[in-house]
Amino acid sequence: MWKKLPILIALSIGFGILARNTGLSSHQALSISIFSASILGTLFFWDFRLSFAFIGVSILLISKAIDLENVVRFASLEVILFLVGMMILVGLLKDSGFFAWLIGLILRIKNLNSDKFFIAISFISALLACVVDEVTSIVFVVAAVLEICDYFEVDPTPFLITSILATNIGSSGTVLGNPIGILIAAKSGLTFEDFLVKAFPLMILSLLVAIFVLKFWYRKALADLDKKIKEFGYNEMLVKLVSVPPERDLKVSLAIFAATLFFIAIHRRLELFWGLQPNTVLLTMPLISSGLVMIWKRTKARKYVEKDVEWWTLLFFMLLFAQAGTLKFTGATDVLAKNLLGLANNSVSMLMSIVLWVSAIGSSVLDNVVLVAAFIPIIQSFHDLNINLQPLWWALLFGGCFGGNITMVGSTANIVALGILEKERGVRLSFFRWFWVGLTVGLITTSIVWLALVFLPFFG
Template sequence: MHDEAASASMSVKALLSRFGILLAASLAAGLGGGLTVLDSHQATACAVFVGIIFGTLFFWGFRLAIAFLGLAVLIFTNSLNIPQFVTSSSLEVILFLVGMMVIVGALRDLGFFTWIVQLIVAMPNLTGRKFITVTAIASALLACAVDEVTSIIFVSTLIFQVCDRLKLNPTPYILIAVLCTNVGSAGTMMGNPVGIYIGTKGMLTFGDFMLWAFPLMLVALFATVGLTLFYFRRQLREFDVQLKDRLAQGLTLAPLVKVPYKQGLLLITLTILAIASHHPLENLFGLAKNSVLLITPLVCAGIVMILKQNRARHYIEQEVDWWTLLFFMLLFAVAGTLEYTHVDRVMAHYFTGACGNSAGILVPFIFVVSAIGSAFIDNVIFVAAFCPVIEQLSGSIKDLPLWWALLFGACFGGNITMIGSTANIVALGMLEKRSGSHITFFQWFRIGALSTVLAGTVAVVGLLVLEPLMPDRHASVKFEALQRASGKNFDNKNVILTGRITPSTAPLPVLKEFTPSAYRTVRLSSAEDAEAAILAAWPLDTELPAGISAVQGRLQTVDLPGKYPHVLIVEQSAPVKAAGK
């Protein structure tokens, strides 16, 4: 289990044996890749990344130190430079999480979570099924609004309180709540750190999450609730018996306390509304995509710190988990090295070789791989490694189903094992401390694996059904990926190419597929390498740009001899400003 104390108290022999496994795995990844398809920098990047994976598995308490050392190896071997480190560390994601952590601390102070607990306890005609259904759904939806860890802490406290009074074993109720919390964390970009990271890398808006991810999450949540209610039906009947006996004695389930909740409710409502409206505000003020989204939690946190000045330092020093955030920042930077050294292109090439460009194969494949990986390793690690690969795949296939498959796999996969998510670890720690109950690996695995298979089936089938309705967003494509040697095929894929029109030393082929009276054939080449070029069917009624332009259009593979396997049917172009101007 991911436990800081366990790592620190490990014997020297155990430390050395685990370090040997870590070193062997890293060397195997590096040497194996270097001797096959990777160059030296790519092999180094893979070795360091594998080292961090095994480091978090074997030395959870030392994960930050391992990330420090891994980053140093990448810098010293010139596999990563400082400017790329700054770019890849995703500081915007880190700041988003800082703002949300401050807001969560303020909500705790304002009694918002206590108010939610009181609402559940005060429900009329309470039964075991009603109690755990409402509790589980509330935990899932609360995870959507704040985060999964905060949600499970408060819901677990409620469960312990109720079970203590009814003299029940809280284990099945904790299990139901945490399984549903993990499912609910996939509903929005605030529910889990992987949500905001995927949203940033995939340029997804809050509205995209609400339109595509949230409805599928709800269906998966209801399926999970139904499964767990059936699985623990005997314990729920015992709840009803114990509750009936307690009420017959004139005793209440829990004391009801009047909680001043309005300020907390106002804070969370305004925060969610501000985040939800980020896309229209960005369009209104001409700001970059997701800029308002990423800065909104900081604005709300700043206002909170002004209004509660006496608690401002506490929020920053105690409520913000700097240890975890620093680890995330270094992890994102190391994962960015996979993109910087083009390991992502190699992985995408083999993925498409094995799965093709079919969403029907790629969606379940990405879900299964990310779910299994997230069951044993921090899901942020797998998401960070997969994001560059999906960015590469998006050049030839709709990217939305792939991003959602990664999101659902990372979140739902946390239910497979006890160490699959931070919420699991927190809930089990509270269970052991409060009741002395212990859950074995297979006790968890039986229901965890079942719930993941059920929720995953709902998500994958839903994505495949909705895939035709999802827009084919314009993807930025590199000219290197369009050469005949890449073996890629395109069928009217919406893309953006940044390049310039250059003269050809030989006559350009005639594009019979396009009406000569409407299009002219030009040679569009890379801004960095004039030899990397494709054919472009440029509308006659559009003026040819003189310099470097971002050209938007539909990419299509054509049956032409020579070095031009694809043609870009141009829709529009815009000049690209030179750096520093």
């Protein structure tokens, strides 16, 4: 720790001095310095990220770079409450056996062969990541993949990597797939329907191409699985491996979740119909549903709030958003936006390409929420420069999600799934075993998005 700390301090002071020397005010330079310390803190000291965020916000307040009122405003409570509500609902779904039921569905695939298995886990990973967050969904897919690979005595690694890559791709499909989805939706004015109409089809296209690439990449592993399936015959034991009790709870929980998804999906129509502020229905639906859940399951309400809500992460997000907001508050992002626009020769396409590739490469080493939080105030600053923002928001979303595939630490889903693989099977993946396949899929899928955003006016 003590070796990295001086590097972090030197770099963040360096960024501050650089900013001051390029004409930024002392408050702007300080906000850049503190924010870069927080970003580097997440990179060097992941376990201490909350400490960095606490101290960083306090320094910004004491140095008057921002005031209390704006810290609260930029902390984006609406996004945090949305995530709290969704986490409570996911807690209920877990309790009702929904995820075990899904695992059972994968285990019960009829006339199993390697192609069916491969396509099923890819689609289930991607679609599950669309409706619950990617970190939750990957655990269940990993469980199913490990059980099936154990049964047929094949190496689970290729199938696990495939599920993780599909999960990261899938997480871009809706507002719910990734915290950056709701963050972008809340700040951009894009609706859930916009995501369904624009992001979802592009996600499916990227997924199909990724499956094609991965099927070729892992052709030997697929052939091995086919051989083993023929050798072992029907997966009879897997079919009845797990069951879910009691069914009534599962049905009611699914109904609550489906209703929540339905109202979230039509949130903008309801807001217009009732004359509400944009995003009011989007952000309150999870709260209404989780409120009802806490009445229905009153004895477990505290457990859902205390155990299923990841307060550590959410607190970090709040303070991170406040720090990124300081960049906007001090006007630092306006200067950055102007410089970036000059660099892009005043071209939206060029600007979009920069946002897409920088966010993809950046999120391969950084937490994508950190990166997106940094980009949001810059993109908002483009608004004052009369730039069409929509392609930039999509570039940020896809760059942030797909970039996570490039390295094994690129997204939390990767870390969680590979952690289970190591603990369960003692398989410790080398950096390059992941990197080559991750880079290939990451580059190809990001290029698809880039082509779509450049050549399809639909995204403009």
